[in-house]
Amino acid sequence: MPSYVLLNKLSPTGFETLHKNPDRLDVVQAEIEKMGCKVIAQYALLGEYDFLTIIEAPDNETVAHMSVDLSSRGTSTRVTIPAIPVDVFKATLKGPVHLAK
Secondary structure, eight states, X not given: OOXXXXXXEEOHHHHHHHHHOTTHHHHHHHHHHHXXXXXXXXXXXXXXXXXXXXXXXXXXHHHHHHHHHHHTTSSEEEEEEEEOOHHXXXXXXXXXXXXXX
């Protein structure tokens, strides 16, 4: 399955919710998995973003739907980045060149 990196920023309401209930992170992870995605890793961050989550999903459409569902709560903003495993990327580079028309 394709991999994706999610970068999250919590709103003040999101921070308040998390502070009152740290197990909310587990609930969100379960919700992501109910949407057909698999959480590979999750990290709390210091800096511009508050969390980094690496997931696998069947396709872009599933990730887009998941991102809209989770972001619609107004507690976080998301950046979603498709991720290509390095071995796949290297194999692509060794293949034929495809020039844009």
